[in-house]
Amino acid sequence: MERQKFADLIYYLVSQIPQGKVATYGQLAFLAGRPKCARMVGYVLSRTPSFLGVPCHRVVNRLGCTAPGWPQQRQLLLAEGIPFFNEERVDLKSCLWQPQQEVFNQGGK
DNA sequence: CACGTGACCCTAT
């Protein structure tokens, strides 16, 4: 089941997003080896059972907009200290997760 | 099988 593997990978990647940081759908799609499947990432996350404990609230679109129809996401992000420009947008400039940082950490920078 | 939809993204203006 490629799709299930894709979903698992997305869940894994999202779970790696540190608190106080956010990632974009395109970013996750790229990391999952499917740069053109940002929509799939959104689809997968939209159907992610809460019992999996995946912090999907740390995922926003490339403009920093929170998911439509899910106002709670904003509160969750605010609770982690993520600054908002307005009701729908976060300040990606200062909160965007940069996976390479993790690589550097592991490599012993 | 065709068509519409969606928690998206890229390029051009």
Add this chain to the structure above:
DNA sequence: TATAGGGCCACGT
């Protein structure tokens, strides 16, 4: 930064 148009992929009808 905002809008408009096109592309992508999986799913439901």
